[in-house]
Amino acid sequence: xxxxxxxxxxxxxxxxxxxxxxxxxxxxxxxxxxxxxxxxxxxxxxxxxxxxxxxxxxxxxxxxxxxxxxxxxxxxxxxxxxxxxxxxxxxxxxxxxxxxxxxxxxxxxxxxxxxxxxxxxxxxxxxxxxxxxxxxxxxxxxxxxxxxxxxxxxxxxxxxxxxxxxxxxxxxxxxxxxxxxxxxxxxxxxxxxxxxxxxxxxxxxxxxxxxxxxxxxxxxxxxxxxxxxxxxxxxxxxxxxxxxxxxxxxxxxxxxxxxxxxxxxxxxxxxxxxxxxxxxxxxxxxxxxxxxxxxxxxxxxxxxxxxxxxxxxxxxxxxxxxxxxxxxxxxxxxxxxxxxxxxxxxxxxxxxxxxxxxxxxxxxxxxxxxxxxxxxxxxxxxxxxxxxxxxxxxxxxxxxxxxxxxxxxxxxxxxxxxxxxxxxxxxxxxxxxxxx
Amino acid sequence: xxxxxxxxxxxxxxxxxxxxxxxxxxxxxxxxxxxxxxxxxxxxxxxxxxxxxxxxxxxxxxxxxxxxxxxxxxxxxxxxxxxxxxxxxxxxxxxxxxxxxxxxxxxxxxxxxxxxxxxxxxxxxxxxxxxxxxxxxxxxxxxxxxxxxxxxxxxxxxxxxxxxxxxxxxxxxxxxxxxxxxxxxxxxxxxxxxxxxxxxxxxxxxxxxxxxxxxxxxxxxxxxxxxxx
Numbered sequence: 154x155x156x157x158x159x160x161x162x163x164x165x166x167x168x169x170x171x172x173x174x175x176x177x178x179x180x181x182x183x184x185x186x187x188x189x190x191x192x193x194x195x196x197x198x199x200x201x202x203x204x205x206x207x208x209x210x211x212x213x214x215x216x217x218x219x220x221x222x223x224x225x226x227x228x229x230x231x232x233x234x235x236x237x238x239x240x241x242x243x244x245x246x247x248x249x250x251x252x253x254x255x256x257x258x259x260x261x262x263x264x265x266x267x268x269x270x271x272x273x274x275x276x277x278x279x280x281x282x283x284x285x286x287x288x289x290x291x292x293x294x295x296x297x298x299x300x301x302x303x304x305x306x307x308x309x310x311x312x313x314x315x316x317x318x319x320x321x322x323x324x325x326x327x328x329x330x331x332x333x334x335x336x337x338x339x340x341x342x343x344x345x346x347x348x349x350x351x352x353x354x355x356x357x358x359x360x361x362x363x364x365x366x367x368x369x370x371x372x373x374x375x376x377x378x379x380x381x382x383x384x385x386x387x388x389x390x391x392x393x394x395x396x397x398x399x400x401x402x403x404x405x406x407x408x409x410x411x412x413x414x415x416x417x418x419x420x421x422x423x424x425x426x427x428x429x430x431x432x433x434x435x436x437x438x439x440x441x442x443x444x445x446x447x448x449x450x451x452x453x454x455x456x457x458x459x460x461x462x463x464x465x466x467x468x469x470x471x472x473x474x475x476x477x478x479x480x481x482x483x484x485x486x487x488x489x490x491x492x493x494x495x496x497x498x499x500x501x502x503x504x505x506x507x508x509x510x511x512x513x514x515x516x517x518x519x520x521x522x523x524x525x526x527x528x529x530x531x532x533x534x535x536x537x538x539x540x541x542x543x544x545x546x547x548x549x550x551x552x553x554x555x556x557x558x559x560x561x562x563x564x565x566x567x568x569x570x571x572x573x574x575x576x577x578x579x580x581x582x583x584x585x586x587x588x589x
Numbered sequence: 590x591x592x593x594x595x596x597x598x599x600x601x602x603x604x605x606x607x608x609x610x611x612x613x614x615x616x617x618x619x620x621x622x623x624x625x626x627x628x629x630x631x632x633x634x635x636x637x638x639x640x641x642x643x644x645x646x647x648x649x650x651x652x653x654x655x656x657x658x659x660x661x662x663x664x665x666x667x668x669x670x671x672x673x674x675x676x677x678x679x680x681x682x683x684x685x686x687x688x689x690x691x692x693x694x695x696x697x698x699x700x701x702x703x704x705x706x707x708x709x710x711x712x713x714x715x716x717x718x719x720x721x722x723x724x725x726x727x728x729x730x731x732x733x734x735x736x737x738x739x740x741x742x743x744x745x746x747x748x749x750x751x752x753x754x755x756x757x758x759x760x761x762x763x764x765x766x767x768x769x770x771x772x773x774x775x776x777x778x779x780x781x782x783x784x785x786x787x788x789x790x791x792x793x794x795x796x797x798x799x800x801x802x803x804x805x806x807x808x809x810x811x812x813x814x815x816x817x818x
Contacts, residue, residue, distance in 0.1 A: 196703045247707075247744035308745045310708045 174218065175565035177275040178331060181225070182324040184211050188232070189320055192249050193313045198239035201249065205232035215275075222274040223260060231256055247307070250316055254300035261293040281558055287335060288327050295323035331562055338555040341476040345469070350416075351409045352469040357400040361414070365407055366393040368414045372455035373491065373522060381521030388520050392453070395430060395519050402427065405453070406473035408466045415460045418470040419453035420477050431489055434516040435526055439487065441588040446484025446532060446577035449477070454494065471501055472551040479556035482563055484532040484577035485585070489516070489524035502534055503527040504582055506589070528585055532577035535560055622659055628652040629667070646675035647685060654688050657695040665699050668692035683724035687733040690716030694737045710745065713737065721754075728766060731757050732776075739779050752783050774804035778813045785816065793817075 188204040208229040215222055235249055245252075264271045270289030273280070299316035306312035333339075344353040355361045370389035375381075383391070396403055399421055408416035421429060423443065429450040432439055439448060451474060460466045478486065487506065490498040492515075495505075506526040507514045515523045535557055568576050580588075632649030635642060650671035656664035672689040679685060693713030697706045717734040724730055735754030738747035755776045762768040768776075781796030793816075800813035 193704065194702050244743060246742040247703075308707060308711065310704055310711065313704055313707060 174220065174276040174279070175562050176569060177215070177218075177220065178272070178327065178562075179566075180211065180214070181222075181275060182327070184208065184225075186321060186324065188228075189250075189253075189317050192253075193317050196239075196246060196249055198236050201232050201236040201239055205229060205236055208232055220275055220277065222271065223264065224257070224271050224274070227256065227260060228253070250313065251300065251303045251307070254296050254303055254316060257296040258293065258300050261289060261296060265289055265293060281554055284331065284335060284555075284558065287330060291323060291326060291330070295319050332559060332566075335555065338553065339559060341480045341553075341556070345472075347465045347469045347472075348463075349410060350463075350465050350469055352406060352473055353409075354473075355405045355407050357397050357403070357405075361407065362396075362405070363389075363393065364414055365405055365417055366390075366396070368407075368457075369417055369453050369455050370520075372417075372457070373520065375522070379517070379521065379523045383521050391520050399430070404473075404477055406470055408456075408460075408469050410460070414457075416456040416466040416470055417453055418451065418455075418474060420474055421450040421452075422477070422481050422483075423448040423450070429487065430519065431487060431516075431526060434489070434518050434524075435513045437513055437589055439589055442485055442585060445575060445580065445588070447482055449481065449483040449486045449531075451486055451488035451527075454488075454490065454497065456497075467497065467501075468551060475551055476553050476556060478531050479535070479553060479560045482560055482567075484530075484564070485580075486529040486531050488527040488529075489518060490527055491522060491524055495525060495527075498527050501529075503529045506582075507586065511586075528582065530578065530580055530582075530585075532564065533580075535564075536578040620655060620659065622656065622661070625652045625656050625659075626661075629656065632671075641674075641678060643675055643678040646671050646678065650675050650685070650692070651688055654692050654695070657692060657699075660699075665692055665695040669696055681723070683720040683727055683730050684733075686716050686720035686723065687730040690714065690720060691733050691737055694741075710741065714741075714745070714747065726761075728758055728761055728768070732772070735776075735779075739783070748783055748786065752780065755780050755783075770804040771807050771809065774800045774807050774809035774813070777803055778809045778816070781813060781816060 184207055188207060191200045191204055194200070208225060212222075212225050212229050215225055231253060235252065238245055261271050265286070270282075270285040271292070272288045273282070273285040276285075299319045302315040302319065303312050306315060344351070346352070355365050366389040367385070369392055370385045374385045374388060396405065396419070402422045402424055404420045404422065406418050406420070407414045423429070428438065428440075429448075431450055431452070442448060454470070456466050456470075474486075477483075486503070488498065488503060490503070504527065505514070506528040513526060515525050518524045535552075564577075573579065629649050629652045632645045632652065635645040636649065639645065650668050653664045653668035653671055657668050669689065669692045672685060672692055676682070676685050676689055690713040693709045693716060697709035697713065700706045700709060714737070717730075717737060720727075720730045721734055731754045735751045735758070738745075738754065739751035741747045758766075758768060758776055759773075759780075762773065777796045777800035781793040781800060784790075784793035784796060797813040797817040801810045801817075804810055
């Protein structure tokens with residue numbers, strides 16, 4: 154968890170560099186559509202001058218964020234040229250689209266061939282190269298097809314409509330690819346292996362569910378501790394009952410070695426109008442935290458004694474948790490850990506939600522043992538995953554870069570227009586404690 | 590699209606004055622705005638009682654066409670409306686079709702939206718082509734199409750159409766058809782301009798010389814003199 158100082162240090166960078174470039178995709182798309190629309194509607198010097206003004210504004214904004222996009226700068230030059238040309242002669246009336254698409258095709262192709270996809274200029278080269286290449290290739294293809302359509306269809310009215318429609322479609326496709334899906338990599342892995350261990354989700358209706366309940370009950374069973382007199386079987390039954398109650402939102406992940414469960418973890422995705430069992434145990438509502446960002450509840454973390462020295466087990470379970478959090482756009486994670494498991498949670502990046510002086514520091518859970526409510530600012534971890542200070546959590550090692558980038562872009566869009574003090578990644582533990 | 594390029598209407602009006610005045614009751618060649626407006630007003634009154642009178646529709650259409658050339662607001666739209674109805678009543682009349690096509694071209698000139706400009710220009714060209722297919726020997730139709738094609742921007746690739754139509758008129762004139770000197774001067778000048786666009790300076794020069802000699806002192810002769818310098 155970040156200290157107030159760490160978060161404060163990131164504020165300036167967030168504002169200037171980190172967040173805004175994500176919106177450039179939309180700014181660039183919007184300006185292109187407006188400009189194409191303008192020249193489709195009014196092909197005269199006034200329209201070109203308006204387009205030039207618009208691109209001048211875009212370039213100014215880009216420079217403000219230290220972005221130098223060859224596309225924007227050259228488009229500004231082209232529109233200025235078209236304005237001058239339209240004032241000087243009428244000979245080239247109607248050819249603006251062809252000139253623009255020819256230039257865009259040539260420039261974006263050249264940049265692609267040089268290994269510098271034009272979309273990368275908007276984000277200072279940050280982001281997945283494969284995504285940049287995919288987006289730029291799609292745009293280049295759209296420009297080329299638009300050019301072809303313009304040349305072949307002129308002077309039919311379709312020579313205006315088809316390229317415009319193509320560019321809109323391409324823009325929507327680019328948004329879809331960036332924010333929804335570009336490849337199977339955008340899908341959370343349901344089943345994967347690390348070394349000899351297999352990891353997958355267990356549904357409450359699956360035959361393995363009772364095995365999971367038994368395993369977890371055995372792992373947490375500490376006869377007589379915390380005044381809990383329940384047997385393993387009773388604890389397993391309570392766990393099973395609790396899990397069935399939240400089956401629709403629950404993701405149980407298990408690590409298996411040779412078909413036998415050796416580790417487990419359970420994540421609960423928060424749906425609107427529902428609350429976590431932990432909130433009942435704490436007698437505290439997390440609704441104010443929900444207003445800031447999406448919540449997830451993590452619990453039932455257990456690793457067989459004989460596998461505690463095998464990092465692959467915990468790493469695999471952590472990957473399950475990370476992928477789920479990223480795919481669900483989670484911002485904050487809450488959980489509860491037994492006293493003897495706290496080091497594991499802390500190693501993963503969690504912090505104790507309440508101070509020792511707070512009566513909620515330790516709460517008795519349904520299974521009868523005391524647990525310690527934990528908190529993780531997941532948004533901070535994603536936004537600052539490159540920070541050296543976060544390396545100790547080994548966070549970056551297991552993250553799915555496609556899901557992380559999508560999470561990042563979606564969060565940028567969702568929160569950019571909110572007051573900055575409400576950006577989830579800026580919430581310190583102290584602020585969270587004040588909220589709950 | 591250039592506003593000036595639709596000066597074809599003037600050309601059409603003047604041509605009609607020379608070659609077609611006897612063919613219709615309507616105001617061919619009239620470019621006097623008040624007179625044209627009066628004809629349209631009369632036509633409207635007549636059409637109020639006889640909405641399907643082809644003669645009055647034609648008169649109103651062509652008068653509106655002339656007014657459209659004078660850039661009177663909404664005249665091109667009126668011309669299209671009248672001429673469309675007239676064409677429905679007299680579908681075999683190629684000249685009406687040509688006027689309708691020319692009116693669409695002027696509607697394109699007056700449109701603000703590029704899509705409307707291109708769409709109307711294409712509609713007009715299609716009608717003009719149909720008119721020529723129907724009566725390929727009709728000089729009025731040829732001149733109207735030639736003038737519209739001449740004025741269109743290069744993106745329509747209609748320079749050859751303009752040249753072919755003008756050369757056709759010249760050929761017919763040499764064969765004995767009546768074409769006024771002013772019209773001839775205009776045609777020579779425009780053929781010269783077309784040659785100049787193709788970078789054929791010597792050919793252009795010859796046409797300019799013909800334009801000057803066809804109607805010395807005319808506006809086209811002056812234009813040819815300026816262009817030849």
